Amino acid sequence: MNKEQKQKLLEQLHSDELHKKILSSVKNESERRQVKSFTDEIYISIIDSLTESLINLEENNDNPIPKE
Secondary structure, X not given: OOHHHHHHHHHHHHHOHXXXXXXHHOOOHHHHHHHHHHHXXXXXXXXXXXXXXXXXXXXXXXXXXXXX
């Protein structure tokens, strides 16, 4: 995943209402930055891992997964 793709995913995450509510519930600015950093890292990691898994599944399977 390149830098632009990561940035786009993070923008989507940051615009999510649930994510906004979670961040706004943290009162301490330092803790808010830690939560934001953690969620950013986890989100990108999960998306990257799932993408790799799907690619591997497609490559190792005679019946590719339909792209919908």
